Each structure stands twice: as structure tokens, then as C-alpha cells.
Amino acid sequence: MSDAEFLSRIQFGFVISFHILFPAFTIGLAWWLAFLEALWLRKREDHIRDLYFFWLRIFALSFGMGVVSGIVMSFQFGTNWSKFSTAAGNIIGPLLSYEVLTAFFLEATFLGVMLFGWRRVSHRTHFFATCMVAIGTLISTFWIISANSWMQTPAGYELRDGIFYPASWWSVIFNPSFFYRLPHMVLAAFLTTASVVGGIAAFYLIRDVHVEKARLMLRCALAFIAITVPVQILVGDMHGLNVREYQPAKLAAIEARWETQRGVPLTLFAWPDEKAETNRYDIEVPHLGSLILTHEWDGEVKGLKDFPVDQRPPVKPVFFAFRIMVGIGLLMLAMAATGLLLWWRKRLNSARWYWYFCAAMTPAGFVGVLCGWYTAEIGRQPYVVYGLMRTADAFSGVELGSVITSLTAFIVVYAIVFGFGTWYLFKLLRKGPIAAPPLRAMTQTAARPMSAAESKGAH
Amino acid sequence: MENVLPVIWFFIIGFGVAMYVLLDGFVLGSGILTPFADDDHQRDTMMNTAAPIWDGNETWLVLGGAGLFAAFPRAYSIVLSTLYLPVLLMLIALIFRGVAFEFRFKADSSRWLWGIAFTVGSMFTAFAQGVILGALVEGMPLKGGKYLDGAFAWFSPFSMLTGIAVVFGYALLGATWIVLKTEGRLQRIAFDLTRPLMLAVIAFMLLVSAWLPFLDDTLRQRWFTWPNFLYLSPVPVLTAINAALLWRAVLRNRELAPFVLALCFFGLGFIGLVAGIWPNIVPPSLTIWEAAAAPSSQGFVLVGALIMIPAVLGYTFYSYRVFRGKVTSDTGYH
Numbered sequence: 001m002s003d004a005e006f007l008s009r010i011q012f013g014f015v016i017s018f019h020i021l022f023p024a025f026t027i028g029l030a031w032w033l034a035f036l037e038a039l040w041l042r043k044r045e046d047h048i049r050d051l052y053f054f055w056l057r058i059f060a061l062s063f064g065m066g067v068v069s070g071i072v073m074s075f076q077f078g079t080n081w082s083k084f085s086t087a088a089g090n091i092i093g094p095l096l097s098y099e100v101l102t103a104f105f106l107e108a109t110f111l112g113v114m115l116f117g118w119r120r121v122s123h124r125t126h127f128f129a130t131c132m133v134a135i136g137t138l139i140s141t142f143w144i145i146s147a148n149s150w151m152q153t154p155a156g157y158e159l160r161d162g163i164f165y166p167a168s169w170w171s172v173i174f175n176p177s178f179f180y181r182l183p184h185m186v187l188a189a190f191l192t193t194a195s196v197v198g199g200i201a202a203f204y205l206i207r208d209v210h211v212e213k214a215r216l217m218l219r220c221a222l223a224f225i226a227i228t229v230p231v232q233i234l235v236g237d238m239h240g241l242n243v244r245e246y247q248p249a250k251l252a253a254i255e256a257r258w259e260t261q262r263g264v265p266l267t268l269f270a271w272p273d274e275k276a277e278t279n280r281y282d283i284e285v286p287h288l289g290s291l292i293l294t295h296e297w298d299g300e301v302k303g304l305k306d307f308p309v310d311q312r313p314p315v316k317p318v319f320f321a322f323r324i325m326v327g328i329g330l331l332m333l334a335m336a337a338t339g340l341l342l343w344w345r346k347r348l349n350s351a352r353w354y355w356y357f358c359a360a361m362t363p364a365g366f367v368g369v370l371c372g373w374y375t376a377e378i379g380r381q382p383y384v385v386y387g388l389m390r391t392a393d394a395f396s397g398v399e400l401g402s403v404i405t406s407l408t409a410f411i412v413v414y415a416i417v418f419g420f421g422t423w424y425l426f427k428l429l430r431k432g433p434i435a436a437p438p439l440r441a442m443t444q445t446a447a448r449p450m451s452a453a454e455s456k457g458a459h
Numbered sequence: 460m461e462n463v464l465p466v467i468w469f470f471i472i473g474f475g476v477a478m479y480v481l482l483d484g485f486v487l488g489s490g491i492l493t494p495f496a497d498d499d500h501q502r503d504t505m506m507n508t509a510a511p512i513w514d515g516n517e518t519w520l521v522l523g524g525a526g527l528f529a530a531f532p533r534a535y536s537i538v539l540s541t542l543y544l545p546v547l548l549m550l551i552a553l554i555f556r557g558v559a560f561e562f563r564f565k566a567d568s569s570r571w572l573w574g575i576a577f578t579v580g581s582m583f584t585a586f587a588q589g590v591i592l593g594a595l596v597e598g599m600p601l602k603g604g605k606y607l608d609g610a611f612a613w614f615s616p617f618s619m620l621t622g623i624a625v626v627f628g629y630a631l632l633g634a635t636w637i638v639l640k641t642e643g644r645l646q647r648i649a650f651d652l653t654r655p656l657m658l659a660v661i662a663f664m665l666l667v668s669a670w671l672p673f674l675d676d677t678l679r680q681r682w683f684t685w686p687n688f689l690y691l692s693p694v695p696v697l698t699a700i701n702a703a704l705l706w707r708a709v710l711r712n713r714e715l716a717p718f719v720l721a722l723c724f725f726g727l728g729f730i731g732l733v734a735g736i737w738p739n740i741v742p743p744s745l746t747i748w749e750a751a752a753a754p755s756s757q758g759f760v761l762v763g764a765l766i767m768i769p770a771v772l773g774y775t776f777y778s779y780r781v782f783r784g785k786v787t788s789d790t791g792y793h
Contacts, residue, residue, distance in 0.1 A: 078539025089532020
């Protein structure tokens, strides 16, 4: 691996890790906003509208950071991975184009109405704009997961002279892992948002501020997590079966299995030693591995030794990232179960220790999403298109100096921009859901231009 | 079909890039002109004229990128990997410009920082785009899918000229946009900027046009042989008429006409440059047919583009209608 290629990998990992944090948050947040606005339209209670505008400001900030870091992504394929772009452009290009055509414009345009249109459009139209943004986030997820799933489990293509040609768009889009990975990511995004909403509510309860609003937020978050986490665990399990079928080497790395065996144990912890091709300090539960991975007591799981060394993914990052992700899933399950119990016992409003638990879980979703993606993407190595094109063959061959420049620039700029962004987010959160803009202004005729005198009066 | 699809896609991507250049052009231009404002209130107003629509405008750039990836993957690969550094500059500048919209209204003590980020980000975005355009028009001699002359091959007097020209061009669009969207003192400032900017842009256009024939033989033959000259003559003729109309509209203190005419002026300049590129997608030698994606790929996205682009134009029009009229510094955020 050349230095320029190695740094390009670091750069891609860096910019995509930063980027995914924002969609992971804003997908769920858009739907949370749609929910809040619908609730307000029904009940017309002021504290709901305050909550809507509070989360709208946070959404705007996060969405802005998602947009600018996303534009970087749409050029990365060409700048650093041009051989991949040339080889797979026939397949990936159209999927990304559909994402722009069906989702990005919808989100961007109606976001403007959502953020700035309150005084200019009717309540229903404003709610419509919120819904369009929320739907846009899901359409976007659909296409980007389709593109990524195709790279994991390519289908519907013909490979001629090193170039992929589409043979069936249906099979390309709905490739074998798509139906598992799409719900897995969407639920992960929803859970990320729910953890943040619940965690922030818990913070307010601990500090004894915005109590009414915080109680509403905590209940909504809790109810949502309680419904979603079990579904997510189920989907994750089905996804695991799919990985076993289509990406056995990735599964072997996830489980750090070296030998192909029947009735394999579940490794709770170990230190995989890739040189010696064995695990150290392992803690195992007999047969549980087979039971989970194959749904059979004595099911066979392939080991890494079945694959030549140059076809194995790096074991340690995949093994640990997966365990952190699952751990966070289980913590969320515990949070939901405990919360429901307290709710049922009518102690949710007084159980201080539980608020601390929820507050600590605020960033859990982000960590889970990152670790899930590390498992998926590092586990796909050494391939960029699984089994067909190696990452090493995808590299552009740009000069080392250029990559050093860009990587340094991205690290410095992201540190500044996202450092400030996070700081402003904290500022908003500390301020909390205070009063929303006045209601009177909204009853003005739709699309009526503001006159200077009018807005001076409102000021 | 195999021969027609690349032609259609050439025009769709051309349309997308033109939409981007015009729409983000006036937003970037407003950013470039923020140092000319008297105070922070006026700067707020300038940003607020674009705050509800900038994101949609910028999406045309993403469409241009993704469309190029889908329809001409080889061109996408070559252009982005060879123009690595100008593309990097553009992306970094776009980051600062984009977050400034949000950050400036959320910051207290660091407010000034995002004012600068907005101005400098807009300026460098414009410059980098001009450099990319210039390098592309000038042509990128390729060898085995790579640029011949290394990481700085795009650096030339011509690409520097187009870089600066685009900064002034966007600034002109921005000035006419500010004229349209504001009133009072700020509008006056914008009016006063329009005239010198117009002269500068006309000068840059003449300079670039005069330079083009010397860049490369194909360009000379494209423009200065019979009957090509006849077919292409409407472009310079219309540009000249447009310049005269724009000048008159500004002198008469019209509000809408300068903006519309500046857009047309810019559009004609864009057509003039693209006419020189055809039928290449990466001059001097990679044609649209050589760079084309598989017909089934181009066809598949074409269906979506034909359905979705009119829809996008429809709701873009709607959002501009919602936010029509003058903006004051109080018509601000949320």
C-alpha cells in the first residue's frame, strides 16, 4: 500500500465518520419535528410549539453541518478513488444521482420554508414543509444505503474489462443485503435521535429546569426507544444471517473465529492475535455463537483460516467495533425496560438516578452508529466492491503531497468548524426550549411580503 | 440511442451547472460584497436575502457532480482527480460559506469570525470554480487516464484569469440581487457597485474571448472558420446587446431588470465557453461518447431526471415566491 493510498483511506474514513454523525441525528430529528408539529396542530398548546422551535434550531445547525460535510463526500469518489468511480460509475453514479434528484432538492428547498417561512405560509403549509424534509431524509437514506449495499453484496451487474455494467436495475437497487441494511440504519438513526431527546430531557430534569417540557420529551423518547430497540435487535440478527451468507469472511472477523467449526461458542471478549491466528484472553459461552449466528445448536460458522491472508479484513477493529455496537444496543434495551418499569410504577418523575442514566446515554446512538459502520466498512476490506474489486485498485494515484495537503486541511477545518458547531449546539441546549416566536405573526396572510415598519414593530 | 444519450446528458449537465452558476452565483456574489456594507445590520440583511434559498441553490452543484458521475464516469474520475487541489479549495471554501449562514446567527463573541468566513469562503469558492472552468476549457492533456503534468498542471495564466473573472462575475450577480432584494442605503451601495463591476466583467469577457483562439487549434477552428462563425455569431452579438441593456437598466435605477439581465449575461458567457468544449467533455480529446456511461445507466437516470427536474424547478419556484419581496435585517432567522 502506497503512502498516498494509505492517507486517502484515512481521509475517507475521517470525512465520512464526521459526516455520518449528522444524518444519523437529523433523519430522526426531522421526524421528531414532524411529530411535534402535528401534535401542536391538534392540541395548540404553547409548550409543544416551544419544543418544536427549540428542536428546529438544533436541526438547522446539525443539518447545515451535514450539508457541508456531505458535499465533500460527493466529490471524494472522484478525487481519491477515481478508479473505483470509473469502474463502478455505471452503477453507483445513477444511484447517487437519484438521491440528489429525489431527496436533496426536496430537503434543501423545504428546509428554507421550514426555517424562515413561519410568518409567510399557513400552519398547514408549514407542516407540509416539515413533512417534505422528513420524507426527504428517508428517500436519501434509501438511495445511499442501496449504493453502499451494492458495494457490500453486488448483484445485477456484468463485469467486462474491469468495468461494471448494469444488467438489472431491480437487482442492483434491491441487492441481497439492502432490505436488512436499510431498516437497520433507519432504526439506528431514530434511536440516535431518541437517545439525544431523552438524554437532554434528563439533563433538564436533573437541573430542575423546563420540567413540564422535559417530562414530555422523556416520555416520548422512552416510548419510542421501547418500541424500536427490540425491532432493531431483531433486524440486526437477520442482518447477521445475511452477512454469514454473503460475506462469510466479515462474519468470521466480527466473531474472531479462526477455525471453521460446528457448535461454535460466543466470544464475549478476546484479544485477537492476527499473526498467531488465534485469540488471547478469551471469554466464551459454549454453543451460543452457533445459536445466534445460524439459529442452530450445532450450526457451522466459517473461520478466517478458510480465507487466504490477503482476503481477510482486519480482525481487531471489526471485532471490537461490533461488540461496542451490540453493547450500546443492550444498554438502550436496559434504558427502555427500566424506564417503562418506572413509568408503570409512576416513579419516572422522581427517579433521579434514572435521569443520570438517561443523560449518560445522550451520545450512545452516535457511538453505536459509528461502530456499526466501522464493522460494515472495515469488515468489507480488502475489497471496495465485495469480492470483485480491491480497495487498492480503486485508488486514484494522486500525488502524496496533494493527499497530505487535503488530509491536513480537512482535519484543521473540521476541527474548527465542528468544534464551533458543537459549541453552538451546547449553547442552544443550555438555553433550552424557551418561548417560540409570537403566534400573532403567523396568522398573517400567506406569502405576504414583510414591510420594514411591520418587522420593526415586531422587533 | 447510444449516440443520442450522451448528447442529451451533455445538455442536462450543462443545464445543471448553468443553474448552479446562476443561482449560487448571486449568493456567492452577495458574500463577496459583504465587506462593502456599512455595518453589521446591513451584512445581516445581505445574508438574509439568501438564507432561505442558498441550500437549494447549492444542490445544483451536487447534481452536476452526481450527474457527471452517472453519465460520464470517466470524465468525473479524471476531472476531479486531476484538479484535486482546486476542488479541495472549493470544498473547504464552501464549508465555511455554508456554516456561516447558521453560525453567524448563533454566535455571540465569535460573530465577526463567521462574517469573515462568509466573505472569504464565497470569494475562494468563486475563484476555485473559475480556475476549474479555465483549466477545463484550456484542456487537460491526458496520458493513461492521468493528467500529464502533475498536481499543479491546472495552474496557468489563463486559469488564473478565469478564476478572477468568475469572482467579479459572481460579484456582479450579487450586486444586482442585493438591488432587487433590499431598499434604502444598502440598495444604494449595491447600485453603486454594479457599474464598476459591470465594466470589469465586460473587460474580463473580452479578455477571455480574445485569449481563447490562442489556447488551442480546435477552439480557433470552432469559432473562426466558415460557417461555424455564422452559427455561433448570435452568442457574441446577444452578449453585446445584453451588456448595453444591462448598462441602461442600471443607469435608470431599475430593480428587477439588472438582475435578470445579469443572469442572461452570465448565461451567454457560459454558453460561449461550453460551445468551445463540445463535443468533448474533457478537452482536448475525451469526447462525450468516449466518456459516456453504459446506455442503460444513462437511460435509467434520464427517466428520473426528466420527471424530477421539472418537479424540482416547480417547488424551487414556489419557495422563491414564498420569500419574494424586500428583506430587512429584522426579517431574520426563524
